[in-house]
Structures are given as structure tokens and as C-alpha cells.
Amino acid sequence: xxxxxxxxxxxxxxxxxxxxxxxxxxxxxxxxxxxxxxxxxxxxxxxxxxxxxxxxxxxxxxxxxxxxxxxxxxxxxxxxxxxxxxxxxxxxxxxxxxxxxxxxxxxx
Amino acid sequence: xxxxxxxxxxxxxxxxxxxxxxxxxxxxxxxxxxxxxxxxxxxxxxxxxxxxxxxxxxxxxxxxxxxxxxxxxxxxxxxxxxxxxxxxxxxxxxxxxxxxxxxxxxxxxxxxxxxxxxxxxxxxxxxxxxxxxxxxxxxxxxxxxxxxxxxxxxxxxxxxxxxxxxxxxxxxxxxxxxxxxxxxxxxxxxxxxxxxxxxxxxxxxxxxxxxxxxxxxxxxxxxxxxxxxxxxxxxxxxxxxxxxxxxxxxxxxxxxxxxxxxxxxxxxxxxxxxxxxxxxxxxxxxxxxxxxxxxxxxxxxxxxxxxxxxxxxxxxxxxxxxxxxxxxxxxxxxxxxxxxxxxxxxxxxxxxxxxxxxxxxxxxxxxxxxxxxxxxxxxxxxxxxxxxxxxxxxxxxxxxxxxxxxxxxxxxxxxxxxxxxxxxxxxxxxxxxxxxxxxxxxxxxxxxxxxxxxxxxxxxxxxxxxxxxxxxxx
Amino acid sequence: xxxxxxxxxxxxxxxxxxxxxxxxxxxxxxxxxxxxxxxxxxxxxxxxxxxxxxxxxxxxxxxxxxxxxxxxxxxxxxxxxxxxxxxxxxxxxxxxxxxxxxxxxxxxxxxxxxxxxxxxxxxxxxxxxxxxxxxxxxxxxxxxxxxxxxxxxxxxxxxxxxxxxxxxxxxxxxxxxxxxxxxxxxxxxxxxxxxxxxxxxxxxxxxxxxxxxxxxxxxxxxxxxxxxxxxxx
Numbered sequence: 021x022x023x024x025x026x027x028x029x030x031x032x033x034x035x036x037x038x039x040x041x042x043x044x045x046x047x048x049x050x051x052x053x054x055x056x057x058x059x060x061x062x063x064x065x066x067x068x069x070x071x072x073x074x075x076x077x078x079x080x081x082x083x084x085x086x087x088x089x090x091x092x093x094x095x096x097x098x099x100x101x102x103x104x105x106x107x108x109x110x111x112x113x114x115x116x117x118x119x120x121x122x123x124x125x126x127x128x
Numbered sequence: 129x130x131x132x133x134x135x136x137x138x139x140x141x142x143x144x145x146x147x148x149x150x151x152x153x154x155x156x157x158x159x160x161x162x163x164x165x166x167x168x169x170x171x172x173x174x175x176x177x178x179x180x181x182x183x184x185x186x187x188x189x190x191x192x193x194x195x196x197x198x199x200x201x202x203x204x205x206x207x208x209x210x211x212x213x214x215x216x217x218x219x220x221x222x223x224x225x226x227x228x229x230x231x232x233x234x235x236x237x238x239x240x241x242x243x244x245x246x247x248x249x250x251x252x253x254x255x256x257x258x259x260x261x262x263x264x265x266x267x268x269x270x271x272x273x274x275x276x277x278x279x280x281x282x283x284x285x286x287x288x289x290x291x292x293x294x295x296x297x298x299x300x301x302x303x304x305x306x307x308x309x310x311x312x313x314x315x316x317x318x319x320x321x322x323x324x325x326x327x328x329x330x331x332x333x334x335x336x337x338x339x340x341x342x343x344x345x346x347x348x349x350x351x352x353x354x355x356x357x358x359x360x361x362x363x364x365x366x367x368x369x370x371x372x373x374x375x376x377x378x379x380x381x382x383x384x385x386x387x388x389x390x391x392x393x394x395x396x397x398x399x400x401x402x403x404x405x406x407x408x409x410x411x412x413x414x415x416x417x418x419x420x421x422x423x424x425x426x427x428x429x430x431x432x433x434x435x436x437x438x439x440x441x442x443x444x445x446x447x448x449x450x451x452x453x454x455x456x457x458x459x460x461x462x463x464x465x466x467x468x469x470x471x472x473x474x475x476x477x478x479x480x481x482x483x484x485x486x487x488x489x490x491x492x493x494x495x496x497x498x499x500x501x502x503x504x505x506x507x508x509x510x511x512x513x514x515x516x517x518x519x520x521x522x523x524x525x526x527x528x529x530x531x532x533x534x535x536x537x538x539x540x541x542x543x544x545x546x547x548x549x550x551x552x553x554x555x556x557x558x559x560x561x562x563x564x565x566x567x568x569x570x571x572x573x574x575x576x577x578x579x580x581x582x583x584x585x586x587x588x589x590x591x592x593x594x595x596x597x598x599x600x601x602x
Numbered sequence: 603x604x605x606x607x608x609x610x611x612x613x614x615x616x617x618x619x620x621x622x623x624x625x626x627x628x629x630x631x632x633x634x635x636x637x638x639x640x641x642x643x644x645x646x647x648x649x650x651x652x653x654x655x656x657x658x659x660x661x662x663x664x665x666x667x668x669x670x671x672x673x674x675x676x677x678x679x680x681x682x683x684x685x686x687x688x689x690x691x692x693x694x695x696x697x698x699x700x701x702x703x704x705x706x707x708x709x710x711x712x713x714x715x716x717x718x719x720x721x722x723x724x725x726x727x728x729x730x731x732x733x734x735x736x737x738x739x740x741x742x743x744x745x746x747x748x749x750x751x752x753x754x755x756x757x758x759x760x761x762x763x764x765x766x767x768x769x770x771x772x773x774x775x776x777x778x779x780x781x782x783x784x785x786x787x788x789x790x791x792x793x794x795x796x797x798x799x800x801x802x803x804x805x806x807x808x809x810x811x812x813x814x815x816x817x818x819x820x821x822x823x824x825x826x827x828x829x830x831x832x833x834x835x
Contacts, residue, residue, distance in 0.1 A: 030820075031471065033548055040540070043462035047406050051413070051453060058414050062421055091467035104403075111407070115414065118368070119361075121612035126360040168741070171788035176781075179791040180741050181730035247722035247799045258724030260738055294614065318713070318720045320806075321643045321659050321813055324735055325636075360614060367617035371624040378628035387746075387818035388735045389658050391642050395816075397635070470820050474736035474744055542740075552819035553751050554760070557743035558786045 031091065039090050042083040049080040050108065057112035073112075081105045134507030137208035139215035139286075142222055144501045146201025149229055151498070151588065153194035154491075156236070158581045160187040165574040169567070182243050185256075185263050186236065191486060192261055193232055198494035199342055203283055203299060205501055206349050211290025217282045228275045235268045252316060259323070261331055262313045269314045276307045294363035298345045298370060306338040321389030328384040335485075336405065336456075337377035343448070343493050344369040347416060350445050350496055354438045357419040365415050372408035380405045386466050387473055395466040402464045406457035413449035420446065437510050438503050440517040440594070444496035447525060451488020459484045459532065471547045476569075477539030484532040487524075498591055506595035514597045516590035523583025530576030538569035648709050651684070651695050658814040660684060662712035665808050668699040671750045671822055679817025680824070701808070702770055702801060712805070719806025722799045731790070734810065736818060742790065747822045748773075749804075749811035760785070773807065774800035 031039070056073035059065040084105055088098045135141045163183040166173050174183070207215050215221055238255055245251030252258075253266040264272070280303055287296045313330035317323050348366045351357040382398025420442070427434045436442040459481040463472040472478070503511040542560045550556030560566060594600060610616050646657035651664070667685040674681040674691030686694035698705040707715070723729075729738035732745045753760040754769045763783050766772040776783050777800045780790035795803065 031467070031548065033544060036471070036540070036543060036548070039468060040462050043465075043468075044458050047410075047453075047458045047461055050406075051410055054410055054414055055417075058418055062418065062425075064421065091465060093467070112414075115411065118364075118611055119418065121609045122361045122364050125609070125612040126358055164741075167788075171786075175789065176791050179731075181727045181739070181791070184739050184741070185727060185730045244726045244793050246794075246796070247718055247725045247802065249721070251725040252721070256725065256727060258727045258729060260729045263727070263730075294618070297618075316721075316724075318662075318717045319643070319645045319659055320720065320734060320810055322640075322645075323720075324737060325639065325643065364612065364614050364617055367614065367621045371617065371621040374621070374625040375628055378625070378632055381632065384737075385639070387815045388737070389643050389813040389815055390639050391658070392816060393635075394639075470818055473818065474733040474738070474740065476740055479740055547819065549825065551821040551823060551825035552744055552747075553823055554743045554748070554753050554785070556825075558788075561786070561788070 035090050039087060042087045042090070045083045046080055046087065049076045049083065052076040053080060053108075054112045054115070058116065061116045077105075077109060080108070133505050135505060137214050138218045139204050139208045139221070140501070140504055142215070142218065142225060143201040143203075143205030143207075144505060145222075145225055146197050146204065147498050147501050149232075150194040150197035150201060150494070151591070153190045153197065153232075155584065155588070157187055157190035157194060158577070158584055160184075160190065162574070162577050162581065163187075165570070165577045168570040169574060178240070179243075182239060186239055188261055189239070189263060190236075195339075195486075195490050195494060198497060199339075200279060201501075202346055202494070202497045203279075203303065205497065205504070206295075206346075207283060207286055209353075210293050210296045210349075211286055213286065213290040215282060216285045216289060217278075220278060221282050224275045224278045227271070231268055231271045231275075235264050238265070239263070249316070259313065259327055262310075262327070266314065269310070273307070273310065276310070280304060280307060293359070294366060295345050295348050298341065298366055302338050302341045302345065306334060306342070309333050309338065324388045325385070325390060328381060332381045332384055333378065335489075336380055337374055339490060340373045340377060340408075340452075340456075341370055343452070343489060344373065344412060346493050346497060347412065347445060347448065350441060350493070350500065351416065351419050353500065354436050354441050354445070355420050355423045356437075357423055362419070369408055369412060369415075372411060376401050376404035376407065383464050383466075383469070386469055399465050403461065406453070406461055409453045409457045413453045416446060416449040435510065435512075438499060439511065439513040440521070440590070441496040441499040441503070441511070443513065443517075443521055444492050444499065447521065448488070448492035448496065451484070451492050451525075453488075455481070455484030455486075455488030455532070459536075471543045472539065475539045475542040475547070476535045477543070480532045480535035480539055483528055483535065487528040491524075495587065499594075502591055502594060506600075508595060508600050510600075511594065512597070512599045514590060514594055514599075516586045517594065520583050520587035520590055523586060524580055525583075527576045527578075527580030527583055530579065531573050534569045534572040534576060538566050538573075541565040541569070654693070654695050656684075656693055656814075660809075660812050661709070662716040662805070662809055663707060663709055664812045665701045665712055665715065665805050666698055666705045666707055667695065668697040669749065669808065669812055671747060671811070671824075677817070679820070680822070681814055681817070682812045684812055700768070701805070702768075702774075715802050715805035716809055718799065718802030719804070719809075720802075722795065722803050723806055726793045726795065735813070735815060741788065744819060745807060745810070746813075746815060746819060747811045749808045750823050752823050770801075770804045770808070773804045777803055 053073050053076040056065065056069055056076065060067060060069050060073065084101050088101050133141060160183045163174065163178065164180055164187055167180045167183065204215065204221065242255050245255040255265055256263045257265055283303070284300060287300055309330050312326045344366055348362045351362050352359055379397055379401040382394040383402040385394035386398060424434050463469055463477050499511065541563055545563060546552060546556045546560035550559060643659050645659045646655070646661040648661050648663045650657050651661055664684055670683040670687060671680050672683045672687050672691045673679070681691060683691060684693040684695055686697035688694055701707065728734065731739050731742040733740065735746050736744060752758050754772055755761065760776070761769060761772040764772040764775040766775055774797070777795050778797065781792050
């Protein structure tokens with residue numbers, strides 16, 4: 021057995037701000053994505069806005085990738101995060117599917 | 129709030145008593161918070177009279193206790209509504225209220241006037257346990273457990289006898305877990321790692337699991353009551369939220385076990401589950417907006433009046449969805465990963481997160497409950513927001529957000545200077561404290577604290593007088 | 603209820619059961635991990651030190667030994683090193699160090715000191731200004747590795763300030779009369795700490811510095827600029 025078990029690389033001083041900002045943006049873009057999808061499904065926004073929603077989702081992926089690079093994540097973690105981001109793509113659709121199903125059942 | 133009352137049930141009246149004490153403790157929290165904020169700027173203020181440690185201790189304990197009071201009050205308040213019957217042991221419930229209030233008063237007086245004791249078990253039993261957030265001495269711990277067990281039996285028997293709803297089932301099981309967890313905070317050990325391991329069981333599993341579920345249940349009740357959402361749908365979402373909150377929150381506990389002596393595997397567990405923690409918060413936010421928009425749409429379609437039957441409560445409920453996501457979600461997530469947390473742990477970042485999350489996730493929904501109690505008490509069909517309601521929500525939200533931003537800037541400066549550059553020593557700490565960015569942030573925190581307090585005064589005024597507003601007189 | 607076809611996804615009972623299963627599973631996992639962690643963070647005893655076994659929370663008798671905070675090659679971060687370093691950041695458990703003039707505290711004596719110190723740390727509300735293991739309030743410095751702070755060491759300004767000749771005596775003196783030794787406009791209050799309690803507290807601090815905190819705080823006392831004593835305003 022050689023080499024350290026865990027590597028905890030030092031974070032560059034100039035990287036702290038981008039790290040905090042990108043981590044926040046992951047959630048904020050995520051909320052925009054889910055929010056716009058919901059508004060479109062509720063027909064408060066035109067269908068066209070779905071492009072905007074997916075655009076926010078792409079920004080979110082970029083921020084996640086950027087963050088995992090900046091904090092020197094292990095390659096496995098980076099892959100796991102990317103899979104999680106694809107799962108997140110489905111989340112608002114699942115939400116809305118559940119809402120429609122439950123309304124079909126319980127309304128009237 | 130002792131004048132004529134329209135409460136149909138004594139249980140609702142008892143709930144409003146709890147709310148009254150909660151508001152008084154909320155006020156105490158703000159005053160002591162201001163004292164501590166002043167001490168950051170003028171350290172000699174009340175030095176050796178009411179030191180920072182004491183001011184800060186009462187600040188956070190008053191916070192925890194007012195929220196618990198408001199939660200217990202909310203349960204007593206919605207119990208008859210949900211079950212359709214009066215709370216069975218209402219007499220005992222009232223007795224327990226006075227016992228608890230007396231105990232809380234004694235504990236606070238001891239905190240203020242005796243403060244600290246010698247290093248003996250007697251101090252732990254009678255004066256303070258000295259463990260952040262749960263400093264209440266052991267005798268009070270036992271008293272709290274007795275009162276809470278009484279409260280649980282009371283609600284349990286009532287729920288068994290009356291109608292059983294999903295919301296009631298969630299609240300009951302959640303309250304049992306909440307009370308049971310408190311026991312983990314009631315023992316002494318010489319091993320500080322062990323001490324903090326169990327201490328987090330109380331703190332984390334309260335605020336990031338059981339309290340959040342309580343919020344979900346209260347929001348569900350409020351959606352039915354003030355927005356007119358359909359019970360079956362709201363309850364289905366409540367169960368999904370419970371699954372998501374507990375699924376991520378219970379093991380999210382791992383993010384407190386990075387640096388207290390516990391093994392490395394908590395890094396992975398903590399990072400994974402705390403990354404999932406914001407998901408239910410986004411879900412709850414979208415859900416509140418969706419239901420509100422949908423019910424409004426239905427009313428519009430049928431040409432009804434689209435205003436809610438309790439506007440102030442609705443505004444606070446929506447700010448809950450937003451604040452929970454922002455304070456607990458965004459402010460929690462950006463310093464939770466272990467690679468970053470080794471630098472941010474124990475800085476003002478945590479304080480920023482604490483202020484925004486406690487306010488956004490809990491204070492908002494509990495204030496919404498206060499407004500619902502006022503509506504119930506005076507039997508007002510449509511409670512409209514007054515100027516004071518609007519000032520309260522604006523000033524309190526703006527003030528807390530301002531404090532959060534100021535503390536975030538202070539935390540950022542601490543991370544860079546005290547941690548990354550200077551290695552966290554005694555000297556490193558004070559070098560960072562002396563920086564302009566820190567001292568100005570502390571000035572702004574105090575200013576924003578005052579703004580919040582002014583908002584609180586408007587809130588008190590509004591809760592006391594909103595029923596006299598001509599628009600609200602039936 | 604009507605007999606129309608319904609989806610399981612909109613079934614209240616389905617979600618209720620899911621919630622129970624998820625909660626139950628997460629709780630069981632937590633309980634299982636708790637058992638494992640309890641084993642790993644239980645406090646060691648002198649026998650472990652004699653057998654050169656490194657515990658995450660070592661015996662209270664570590665107060666008899668010299669303590670350092672060095673980079674461990676296997677772990678990739680700093681760890682507490684007790685009784686000398688083997689060159690790779692592992693403890694040798696050999697080099698002793700006098701603590702209030704003695705380096706032969708028995709298990710019983712050391713336990714009693716630690717007990718007194720831990721009690722004092724709670725009775726005086728340390729955590730409502732300082733952070734311990736990073737938890738507490740942010741009004742005063744973190745105490746996790748305070749014992750290893752060069753400021754208290756031989757040529758350190760804090761030791762010089764108190765006029766004492768050893769680290770432990772300097773710390774004990776400061777704790778008893780914090781008002782006499784201001785290090786900043788923000789002073790520690792006088793908490794009525796007795797000489798005995800002060801010794802206990804210093805033992806508690808020395809023991810806490812030997813807890814393996816996975817490298818927290820990073821680089822403690824390793825950065826030159828961080829250990830120079832700056833006269834504050």
C-alpha cells in the first residue's frame with residue numbers, strides 16, 4: 021500500500037469565491053428550471069419557455085462540473101454528480117406527472 | 129389577547145396561550161441578539177455583567193424555546209380542527225402549559241443572574257449544561273420531558289378518539305421522534321467527541337429532520353385552510369415530503385461528523401445526503417406555489433373573489449417556501465461539502481446560514497400560524513393585511529436577509545484570512561476579526577438586526593390590533 | 603369510492619408506506635453506523651499507549667506526553683502525533699513532557715483531571731464564545747488545537763505575557779485572570795475559574811488537541827504569518 025488514502029488538496033485563495041458562487045448557482049438555477057417547468061405545465065407561461073428551462077438546467081450542469089473541478093473531487097465523484105444532474109432533469113416532470121395523476125383521482 | 133373569543137374549542141385557546149408566550153420569547157431573542165451584536169462592535173458593552181456568552185446563550189435558547197412553544201401551540205390549535213373533537217385532557221394540557229412556562233421563566237432568570245457555576249455536577253443539574261442550544265440545566269430537561277410526554281399522550285388520545293387524518297398521523301409520529309431525540313442530549317461524558325456525536329442527534333435531527341417535517345405538516349394544514357387546497361392531494365404530497373426529508377435529512381447528519389473525531393466515512397455520507405437535502409425544499413416551494421396558483425385559477429374561472437381568506441398568513445406561508453429554500457438550501461449547500469467545509473466550519477458562514485435558515489424555514493410558517501389563530505379567535509372570515517402586516521413582513525424579511533448577507537461577507541473574509549492564509553490559530557482569528565471587512569459586516573449586522581426588531585414591533589402591533597381594522601370587522 | 607382505474611402513483615397509502623420504508627431504512631443505517639462510530643471514538647487507555655495503538659480519542663494519560671500536529675503521509679493531512687514522530691506522521695508514544703511538573707499521571711489521576719476540565723468547560727459555557735472541534739460560537743478563537751498554538755509555546759507572546767515558564771502554567775494563569783491579560787479589545791470575562799479548575803481545563807485542552815479530527819483545522823500553527831503575535835488595537 022503506497023500513496024495517501026485520502027487526498028485533501030489545498031484550495032487556492034482565488035478559488036474560494038468561484039466555489040461559493042457556483043455552489044449557490046447550482047441550487048438557484050435548479051429552482052429556476054423546476055419553477056419554469058411548473059409554470060409552463062400550469063399554462064401560466066407559453067410552451068416556448070421550456071427552452072429557457074432547459075437552458076437553466078444546462079447552466080446548472082456547468083456549475084456542478086465547475087464546482088467539482090474546483091474542489092478537486094475524485095473522478096468517481098464527478099461522474100456520480102453528472103448522473104445526479106441527469107436524474108434532476110427528470111424531477112420536475114415526475115412532480116408534474118404525480119400532480120396530474122393525483123388530480124385525476126381526487127378532483128370531482 | 130384575553131378579550132371576547134370566538135374559539136369553538138378550549139384547545140384552540142390553549143394553542144393561543146402558547147403562541148403568546150412564543151411571541152414574548154421571540155422578543156427576548158431579538159433583544160439579546162442585539163446585545164450580542166453590539167458586543168461584537170463595542171466589546172466592553174456589559175462586560176462582566178452580561179457577557180457575550182450569556183447574551184448569545186439566551187439568544188439561541190429563546191429561539192429554540194419559542195419555536196417549540198409555537199409548534200406545540202400549533203398542534204393544540206389544529207387538533208380540534210383535524211380530529212373534530214375537543215382535546216381530551218384539556219385541563220391537564222393547561223396545567224402543563226403553566227408548569228412549562230414557570231420552568232422556562234426560572235431557567236432564564238438563572239441564566240441571567242447566576243450565569244455560571246463551579247465545575248461540579250450540581251452546576252449541570254441546577255445552572256447550565258453548557259452545551260450550545262440545549263444549555264437548560266438537567267432538572268429543566270427532565271421537566272421538559274415530563275411536560276412533552278403529557279402533551280404527547282394528550283394529543284395521541286385525542287387523535288385516537290376523533291377523526292384520524294394524514295396530517296395528524298404525520299404530526300403525531302414526528303412529535304414522538306422529536307421528543308425522543310431530546311433524550312440524546314441529556315447525558316454527560318468526559319469524551320468530547322462522544323459528547324458532540326450525541327449532541328448533534330438532538331440539534332441536527334431536530335432542525336434538519338423532525339422540525340422540517342413539522343413545517344411540511346403545518347404548511348399542508350395551512351394550504352387546506354387558507355388556500356382551499358384539496359386534502360387528499362395535500363396529504364399525498366405531505367407523505368412524499370416526509371419520505372424525501374427523512375430520506376436525506378437523517379443521514380445528512382453526516383455533515384456534522386467531518387471534524388469531531390469521527391471516522392472518514394462520514395465525509396462521503398455527509399456530502400451525498402446533504403447534497404440531497406435541498407431537493408425536498410425545492411419541492412415544497414414549488415408545491416406551495418402550484419396549489420396557490422391552481423386554487424386561484426379555479427376561483428377566477430368561476431368568477432369568485434380570488435383573494436385568500438387570510439392574506440397575512442398566506443404571505444408568510446409563501447415566504448416560508450422561499451426562505452426555506454434560500455436559507456436552509458442555498459446557504460446550507462454552499463459550505464457543506466467536506467473539501468470546502470474544512471475551511472468554513474466554525475466561521476460566520478455558519479452564523480449566516482443559521483439566521484437565514486431558522487427564519488426562512490421556521491419563523492415564517494410559525495408566524496403564519498399566529499395569524500391563523502388571530503383569525504380564529506376573532507372569527508374573521510377574510511383576514512386582510514393591514515399596513516402593519518406589510519411593514520412586519522417587509523422589515524423582518526429584509527432585516528434577516530441583510531444580517532445573513534453581512535455575516536456571509538464576514539465568513540468569507542474569515543475563511544480567506546483566518547483559515548486559508550493563517551491557519552486558524554489564536555492570532556489568526558484576531559487578525560481576521562480586525563479586518564475592515566469583518567468590522568463593517570458587524571456594523572451592518574447590527575443595523576439589520578435593528579430593522580428586524582422594528583419589524584417585530586409592527587408584528588406585535590398587528591397581531592394585537594388587526595381584528596379592529598375596519599376591513600376585518602365582520 | 604367509484605371503481606375507476608387509479609394509478610398507484612396517486613395513492614396516498616403507497617406514499618405513506620414509502621415514507622415509512624425510507625425513514626426506517628435511513629434510521630437503521632444511521633443506527634448501524636452509530637455502532638461502528640461508537641467503537642472508533644471510544645476513549646483509549648494507557649494500555650493502548652503502551653501497545654502503541656493510535657486511537658481517534660486517546661487515553662487521558664496523553665497529558666504525560668509531548669504532542670505535535672504533523673502531516674501524516676498515509677492520511678494526506680495533519681494528525682496529532684503523540685510522544686514523537688516516526689518521520690511519516692505516526693505517533694511513537696515515547697517522548698514524555700512534563701505537565702505541571704509531572705509526567706507520571708496515573709490513569710486514575712489523568713481521568714480525574716479530564717473529568718474536572720470537561721465539567722468546567724460546560725459549567726463556564728465555553729462553547730458560547732469559543733468553538734470546540736469547530737462547534738460553538740464565533741466570538742473567540744477555536745480551541746480544538748489550542749494546546750498546540752505556538753503563541754503559548756516557549757517563545758510565544760501569550761506565555762511571555764503571563765510571565766510563566768511553561769505552556770500549561772501560562773494557560774492556567776490566563777484562564778484564572780483573563781481580565782489581566784487582554785489579547786484584544788474583546789476580552790475573556792472573569793468566570794471565577796479556580797486554580798484546580800484551571801489545571802483541569804488545561805488537561806482537557808491538551809487531551810482535545812490529541813483527538814484525530816481528520817485534519818481540522820488545516821495547517822494549524824504551520825503558517826508563519828499566523829503565529830506571529832500582532833498587537834491588536
